[in-house]
Amino acid sequence: MVLEEDTFKEFEKAVGVGNVNDGEVITDAYAYNWCMEMFNYMDGKEPLPYSSRPKAVILPSSTEEVQKVVKLCNKYGIQVKAQSTGLGPWNCVSSNNSIVVDLRRMNKIVKIDEKNLYCVVEPYVSGAQLQAEIMKYGLNCHMPGAGPQVSPLASATSMNGPGFTSPSTGHSSRNVLGVEWVLPDGEIMRLGSWGMKNNPDWFNGDGPGPSLRGIMRGWAGAKSGLGIFTRVAVKLFPYPCSTDFELSGHSPNYDFKIPDFMRLYVMDCKNFKRLDEIIIQVEKEEISFMCSYLSGLAVMAIFANSFEQMMELMAVGGMKAPLVVIIAARTKREFEYKQKVMDYILEKNKLANIIGKQYTPYPVFYAEALRSNLGLHGFIATGGFQSTLGQCDTAKMCLNSATLNVPAKQLFIKKGAVANDFGEGVWMTSYESGHYFHAESPTMFDQTNKHSVKGTAQYFERSNEIGLVKHLGAPFFVEGDRWHDMFGPHMHNYHLWLRKIKEAFDPNNIADGGFYITPGKDKKGALKK
Template identity: 40%
Template structure:
């Protein structure tokens, strides 16, 4: 238990109303989505409860965060920062640790329309930011975690694909600077803001601190606390005087569609023609959204309830769907819209494809455009069992993403036949392209029953086998390789990179107080290199 004098010191920093060690409150922080998988892979029971923090504190400023971190250094207490929180990676992982809940820091500090960037605090949500951006005809990369999650967390500390990534890119590439409370308690302002007060570049002179603190996937809270950041914004094609009209409630709501917006579902006979067509659409920057899934995924995207999705699947969607990707065209003018739609028609003709919307196989209602724009389509997958998780997730070429899907199918099918994960014939994938098709991301969403220990274990063992397949087939590093044991299993195959992560950890966190459980500790595990 946290000593009374330390608890009192924390209370003096944030005020008595912004701290608690009530066991009932602390348990809510220990209860996280996917803890059951994390626990299973670590040889524990598949429980949704992880490590309970010894206290939770809610700072209201970077200075209060700094004071908390310095106190942790003084008394050898570990800490883990949390913004909106989603998944096991949000919680503490070790005893004698406190949770720093950043929900009081929820302001949009600046929207710079001319230079297309926004400055935000940790508890700003995608929905909150997007509601302000659309007033200016702008959009940000709202990660696939959904409208309720934190874009600061995605841009500074976590993975960042979204349903609009073909237009808005990858969160880690859109970071234009950050205010960073180091594990020592020092405050660093990364990028041009530190020199000029303007957020136009994420790096200053010398080596890239962005590369140090986040790299491709982020440090999952293992390298201090980010208290604000600037992110790149993108054009959203809507008329300047456009008025949004929304009627009804979720899941059945109506939304007035802006002019020059249209969805297509481009369906091809095999992976080869799919890959070539996907390359061309991404290369020409033709869409707000270009992403692929399975027939089951298509059913969840273009329906509003579980019953409707199942009805669509068994009404012939499985037979009529082959290798497809969804495209959402948006344009500023009629001429631009005509050009883009004619380009897609030419792609269909060139590669022998069909538009499943034109064929009447699926119907895109106005709300489905809204769900895509809000990056809420992924949440539709929760309708089947209230839970899913993804394997793989490497960042590489489109061709490599397709290869991951092909390698995964027989592995997934094996666990489907054991009746421990949802049956999507092993075809359930999600692919999106970035930056003109130069990069792509594939993950394999998989539904399981979180109330069934057998299903939780089955999914965890499936994930472990996928991780091993990524090594043996040289498919890249999955995005949920976190913690010493997992990094050490990959290190010998990838230039011993954990050695460099540990050098970074030791340099920036000499006392090891920033919870290392989903990053790395500064010292190698026994038996590792």
């Protein structure tokens, strides 16, 4: 037993017998996660796929139980790391004085509000589960690029938030309405209209007055470094086409009846300058369900279910600047109009759609697009995958960032650390009909090979540094003290403000800030000028 017996019993009293475990079999399992080995190496540790071992794993079933657990953590000076569906090292503890709160017992879709176009979910509801239910109302949700198996609550409150359908469903952070949040001191905070004493409801998350969503998260989430989110309301969107979803066969070779009013376009814009112009032309028309630039190799990957299949697509992979657009429509009229717009853009820019001519994807591709399952194809080549870059603003900045990253990646390809995509592997998506864009560089590596892990970690560091020195913005993984202290002085000392927030809301430093920020690391006190 790792926890003191009395402490264990108190946790058990809070969440029920059988819902606390500090045995090694369980705690070791929670120390393992995808990419942990790479983050360990970046932190100067051995590149093993394990974090520190959590003191215990606790499974609360309600907001009130989460509150009790957090209050006990304050009482005993134990840190807490929460996880929902648990993908990635951000779900692991950063010290051996931390417990994991696994929210898997909180797995309900609390509300589907058809009239007000939102739903309320608990942490362990997956995007796939949610989508299956809201389709019945002709509605759809935003799902992050991580895929339909992950938690929409985690994406909305705590993680990042780009998705393949972002042109039509936005960014997780901007889809948040009411929130229920257990703060690090154990207080329960309910944001916006959900915090009203009279007739609380979830339809708005801001105010009264300033919006505390600004403290909750930014472009990236706080990764449980500022408390635990137990319920969230997120916006819903019209389902993009017919909700008929006829799937047959067996994994991974499913067959699928492509729904009415859905069409895929893949066009080679030849170079980034033209790509920048054309993607904006498409997005200004407000017609796309999905609109992404994918490098040639990435296009091969999204159409393949195996490495062998991927290699058969070399002709597709030869495109220099492929633009992948899916249009989808609710009615025949809408579909015809959107096709006319695409025809016009193709003709105007002398582009050819290769789909149906040079290449016809398996129908299951359309099912995966609707299910936001395309990101998982990044694992096909080597079994290991992670993205660098992640800055967000204009398409031009994203494409600059992709270009500047090529030599850095090529260096580690030459060293045999990462898979050879010529250094060009990129996914860039539009958001909100092209009002902003983000790009990331999916990087395939071998998680079981020390040389590959070390090289990939070194490449990540180099890639982040390029973002800093070339003024491309802060990449995805600027989190944790080391990265904040590196970027902050070049960004109006934002890290000092973030640290003040951490100190004000977490006076006992209870929320594990390994992937956020920790108090007191910067001893300089007053803001630097």
